[in-house]
Amino acid sequence: MRKYLAVFGIVFLCSALLLVNPTYAGKIKRSHKAKTDNTSLNTNDVCADDLLGFAQTLIGTRYRSSSSSPVSGFDCSGFVSYVFKNFNFNVPRSSCEFISVGEKIKLVDAKPGDIILFTGTSKRSRRIGHIAIMMSNQESGVTFIHSTSGKEHGVTISNMDERYKHRFIQVIRLLKQNDQQEISAFE
Numbered sequence: 541m542r543k544y545l546a547v548f549g550i551v552f553l554c555s556a557l558l559l560v561n562p563t564y565a566g567k568i569k570r571s572h573k574a575k576t577d578n579t580s581l582n583t584n585d586v587c588a589d590d591l592l593g594f595a596q597t598l599i600g601t602r603y604r605s606s607s608s609s610p611v612s613g614f615d616c617s618g619f620v621s622y623v624f625k626n627f628n629f630n631v632p633r634s635s636c637e638f639i640s641v642g643e644k645i646k647l648v649d650a651k652p653g654d655i656i657l658f659t660g661t662s663k664r665s666r667r668i669g670h671i672a673i674m675m676s677n678q679e680s681g682v683t684f685i686h687s688t689s690g691k692e693h694g695v696t697i698s699n700m701d702e703r704y705k706h707r708f709i710q711v712i713r714l715l716k717q718n719d720q721q722e723i724s725a726f727e
Contacts, residue, residue, distance in 0.1 A: 582628075583627065583628055583629050583714075583716070584716045584717075585717075586627045586628075586629075586715060586717070587653075587715070587717050588651065588652040588653030588715055588717070588718065589652075590627070591623060591624070591627060591653050591673070591715070592652055592653060592673065592675060592685070594623060594626055594627075595619075595623045595673055595685050595695075596685065596697075598610055598614070598619065598622075598623070598695045599685070599694075599695050599696060599697070600694060600695060600696075601613060601614055601619075601687070601694055601695045602614075602693060602694045603615065603687050603688060603689045603692075603693045603694045603695075604618075605689070606618075608621055608622050608633065609622075610622070613687075613694070614687040614694075614695060615687060615689075616635055616670050616671045616672065616686055616687050616688065617632075617633060617634055617635040617638070617671050618633070618687065619686065619687035619695055620635075620638075620655060620671050620672070620673060620686070621633050623673065624714065629714055631714070635657065635668050635669060635670060635671040636667060636668040636669070638655060638657060638668070638671055638712055639657060639668060639709075639710065639712070641712060641714065642655070642712040642713050642714040643712070643713045643719075644710055644711070644712060644713075645711040645712065645713045646711065647677075647682070647708065647711055648677075649711075650674050650677045650682070650711040650713075651674065651677065651713075651715075651718040652674055652675055652676060652677070652718075653673065653674060653714075653715045653718060654673070654674040654711050654712065654713050654714075654715070654718060655671060655672070655673060655674070655711065655712040655713075655714065656671070656672045656673070656674055656682075656684055656708070656710075656711055656712075657670075657671055657708075657709045657710045657711070657712065658670040658671070658672070658704060658707040658708055658709060659707040659709060660707075661707075666709070668709055670686070670688075670707065671686065672684035672685060672686030672698075673685050673686065674711070675697060681699050681700060682699070682700035683697055683698065683699055683700070684697070684698060684700070685697050685698075686698065
């Protein structure tokens with residue numbers, strides 16, 4: 541009887557912890573400890589849909605400064621580098637180093653999967669201090685996925701509102717498929 545009570549107590553305690561802090565529920569359902577086996581994947585073959593699909597599985601992972609782990613959390617550059625490294629891209633770990641990789645693109649030409657560089661939150665500095673991955677660039681607005689220390693405090697999708705427009709620096713393209721021109725069905 542004591543054995544059953546002990547097992548019941550452990551199950552009850554684990555269930556209670558998941559109800560109190562649902563962040564851990566996602567960690568149990570989807571473990572990102574193991575890297576997807578992309579050893580034969582060529583970075584030229586990576587499409588934005590696959591990259592963004594993987595990035596979206598990390599939504600809700602908490603923010604943690606100086607971290608690039610889905611278990612302990614991500615800072616902004618840790619999140620972006622983790623996503624791109626999952627597809628065998630050799631990318632920097634620090635947000636300020638992304639300015640020297642890839643191809644510089646104008647914001648109006650940005651496509652899903654491109655990387656957006658922002659200043660940090662200090663109004664006195666124009667140094668790169670935040671980084672995100674472009675989700676969409678429509679007339680209705682720009683959306684991006686990132687790990688933020690703001691009120692969301694973790695991986696989330698945000699709109700390019702006024703606060704981000706003021707902090708915008710550059711768009712970087714790493715996905716070769718984004719360089720290909722779209723061919724019209726009427727040509």
